[in-house]
Amino acid sequence: MKKILITGGSGLLGVNLAIRLRKKFKVFILTNKKTINIPSTISIDGKAYLNEQKDYLKPDIVINTVALTNIELCEDNPYLAIEANLKYLELLVVLCKKNNSKLVHISTDHLFDGLNSFSSEDSYVNPVNQYAKTKLEAENYVQNEISNALIIRTNFFGWGPSYRNSFSDIIINTLKQKKEIFLFEDAFFSPVSTRRLSEIIVKLFEHDTHGIFNVSSNDRISKLHFGLIMCDYFQLDNSLVSSSSLEHQKHLTKRPKDTSLSNEKVSNFLMFDCGSVANNINDLNYDIKDGIRNEILKL
């Protein structure tokens, strides 16, 4: 069995990848501040491991999900963004070079100024905040240092652990509590489920490919529309979903209004249908059926 090391093991994507990949691979997760125990995987203290000069693990594949994902925090404390989004990566690059491990680096759909729809891997990047700037620098660094690295640009949702709610969790939890939720009518994206994202990541590294791949759904929708589709799939009260505007959120750090990505490259390369946003939302139901949601909620 190949050994996979997942960094950011306590994060939303880290947890989802670890639980989904452990049947096929020997999964090790690197933790930072939050310790976590996922059955049938091995948790390792990240600081101790990365400072270790002799690597006892020698992973075949390293998936880097570490980032400071709070956009306001990145803007107010750029040094924290640099530490998580860049400095940490530098340590991983050393580790991958030493062990000849395949590096899969998770990037973002946030690299653009938001004036265009369905950005491709070759579209002009123009980051508008510190989060995006450090994520772009990370991509450039990886490409310069490791020629066969795989970089995934994406945006995702899915079941999160109790301490880390995803966008879909926030919608479900708010509406189940009979509270009103405000969602942007003028912010557009093309998110995938963590279920589909995990499947595509595995397919990509099994094809031993490299370079940048967008992983997104086939369509582009507003955050408001996303909330309304969630209501249909989870029998939630759509009268509690109200429209708001990103344009009017002057207190927020600047964000791109359209982060939709084209998935043409990955779809053609893998001959795989990434599905509509609705198909991806329905993946949450498959996670309920096969017990993945319950397992994640227990963490």
Ligand SMILES: NC(=O)c1ccc[n+]([C@@H]2O[C@H](COP(=O)([O-])OP(=O)(O)OC[C@H]3O[C@@H](n4cnc5c(N)ncnc54)[C@H](OP(=O)(O)O)[C@@H]3O)[C@@H](O)[C@H]2O)c1
């Ligand atoms: N969530 C999304 O919708 C989304 C969209 C686009 C792209 N992405 C990208 O997808 C990846 C995963 O995102 P996510 O939402 O799963 O992130 P997340 O839930 O915020 O988790 C981030 C992980 O990084 C760790 N971490 C943070 N700062 C660190 C540091 N300085 N040193 C070591 N570890 C550190 C955290 O551990 P501790 O909490 O223990 O510190 C946590 O395990 C990121 O690269 C993100 O940029 C996410």
